[in-house]
Amino acid sequence: xxxxxxxxxxxxxxxxxxxxxxxxxxxxxxxxxxxxxxxxxxxxxxxxxxxxxxxxxxxxxxxxxxxxxxxxxxxxxxxxxxxxxxxxxxxxxxxxxxxxxxxxxxxxxxxxxxxxxxxxxxxxxxxxxxxxxxxxxxxxxxxxxxxxxxxxxxxxxxxxxxxxxxxxxxxxxxxxxxxxx
Numbered sequence: 001x002x003x004x005x006x007x008x009x010x011x012x013x014x015x016x017x018x019x020x021x022x023x024x025x026x027x028x029x030x031x032x033x034x035x036x037x038x039x040x041x042x043x044x045x046x047x048x049x050x051x052x053x054x055x056x057x058x059x060x061x062x063x064x065x066x067x068x069x070x071x072x073x074x075x076x077x078x079x080x081x082x083x084x085x086x087x088x089x090x091x092x093x094x095x096x097x098x099x100x101x102x103x104x105x106x107x108x109x110x111x112x113x114x115x116x117x118x119x120x121x122x123x124x125x126x127x128x129x130x131x132x133x134x135x136x137x138x139x140x141x142x143x144x145x146x147x148x149x150x151x152x153x154x155x156x157x158x159x160x161x162x163x164x165x166x167x168x169x170x171x172x173x174x175x176x177x178x179x180x181x
Contacts (some may be wrong), residue, residue, distance in 0.1 A: 020057055021048040040084035071095070074104055082111065086118045089125070101128070102135035109136075116163045126167070 020028070026039035027047070035047035041060040042053050054125055060079050073092040080088040085108050093101060105176070113149040115122055137145060154169040157179025170176050 006080070017050045019110075020054045023057060038081075038083070040080050040087065043081035044081070071128065073100070074107075075103065077108065082113065084135070085112070086121050086125075090121065093125070093128075096130045098130040099135050101130055101158055102132055106136040115168060116166050122167055 011114060021167045023039050023042060025036060026037055026042075028036045030046075034140050036054055037044040039053075039057070041064070044053060044171070064076060067073070067079065071093055071174045076092055077088045079087050087110055089105065096104065098114055109122075112118075134142065152171065154171060155167070155176030156164075156169050157176035158162050158164050158166060159180060168179075
């Protein structure tokens with residue numbers, strides 16, 4: 001069997017293998033008619049194949065068990081797909097010391113694309129009664145913060161009626177205008 005035939009056989013096998021039952025409820029069909037898998041550990045848009053999804057899921061389950069077993073809570077969070085990291089963080093937040101809490105939350109915040117999807121959760125997490133909130137800033141951010149005058153103008157880029165009550169602001173008016181338009 002040549003390489004092309006071997007590859008075709010593998011692709012066919014991946015599409016005929018049943019999808020893991022844990023993943024099935026997370027399958028969707030887009031408005032355009034293509035399949036999507038949006039599971040906290042396996043995110044394929046568009047959907048590739050059952051075999052690939054199953055293999056990723058099995059590997060991530062193992063790595064999650066290892067991360068929790070070694071108290072590597074940051075790894076636990078980062079093993080989750082981007083849209084589900086806030087949920088993952090909520091599961092382990094009680095296990096974190098204050099400095100670790102704020103540092104990891106900051107990293108998740110910076111990496112999050114749609115804060116509005118978890119607006120209530122973000123508000124609760126960001127107002128947690130914990131010390132060392134300043135640990136959300138890296139040294140560069142802290143230096144910029146210290147350099148600001150006592151009064152500053154901040155901007156919020158949003159559209160009227162859409163996510164007006166979000167949590168992202170900027171000192172750069174052109175950046176706000178970009179997000180507003």
